Amino acid sequence: MNESIAAVIVGLLLSLSAGVRVTLPLLAVNLLAFYQVVTLPRDMDWLGSGPTLIILVAAAVAETAIHFIPAAGTALKAAATPLAFIAGTLLMAVFAGGGAATLMHLGVTGLRAMTEPANVASLGLFGLVWNTGELLVSIVLALLSALCVVAGWAVGMVSLLALITLALILLVKAFRWSRSRPAASHGDA
Numbered sequence: 001m002n003e004s005i006a007a008v009i010v011g012l013l014l015s016l017s018a019g020v021r022v023t024l025p026l027l028a029v030n031l032l033a034f035y036q037v038v039t040l041p042r043d044m045d046w047l048g049s050g051p052t053l054i055i056l057v058a059a060a061v062a063e064t065a066i067h068f069i070p071a072a073g074t075a076l077k078a079a080a081t082p083l084a085f086i087a088g089t090l091l092m093a094v095f096a097g098g099g100a101a102t103l104m105h106l107g108v109t110g111l112r113a114m115t116e117p118a119n120v121a122s123l124g125l126f127g128l129v130w131n132t133g134e135l136l137v138s139i140v141l142a143l144l145s146a147l148c149v150v151a152g153w154a155v156g157m158v159s160l161l162a163l164i165t166l167a168l169i170l171l172v173k174a175f176r177w178s179r180s181r182p183a184a185s186h187g188d189a
Helices: 002-020 023-034 042-048 050-067 070-079 081-092 095-114 116-121 125-151 153-188
Strands: none
Touching: 002 023, 002 081, 002 095, 002 125, 002 153, 023 042, 023 050, 023 081, 023 125, 042 050, 050 070, 050 125, 070 095, 070 116, 070 125, 081 095, 095 116, 116 125, 125 153
16 A cells, blocks of 8 residues: 555656656656666656666756746747646656646746746846746655655655645745735835
8 A cells, every 4th residue: 555655646746847847757767767766667668768868868958958048948838738748647647647747837837927027127037046946846856756766655745745835835925925016016106
């Protein structure tokens, strides 16, 4: 039973990571399989191979670099939505995984589009901070899933609960900030 709980948690964490950066969680799974930390199903052996490792490293570097080019990063994020769904589904192998990746990806894409004026106003500095944050979130999610594989489902549950709590706190703060901002600007006029 603990293995199935861990598998669901790992799949969910990797799926969420795929919603932020498509290639990084695939690379994480590739490395875990390549170094024989996990055993992939027979029909997915290709994911743990050396050639796939080379391709995923190149893709992860390219994806990360492109996201630091303001207009290209936003366009790539929008175009990559189907890839996030496929990666999430592949990583979880159930509908919830692909759905989680797609929802995360659409959320990040929407936020990226909404913050584009801030990026332009800051001459691209906001975009650099945003992209670095996306990269770090994806890496943390992939590392947490790897830690869950190595340390067990309890670590995954604690990590997942901590992430959910953090996400809720950030959402509440963002909502409060967005609600207070228009009121302050109307009062100044």
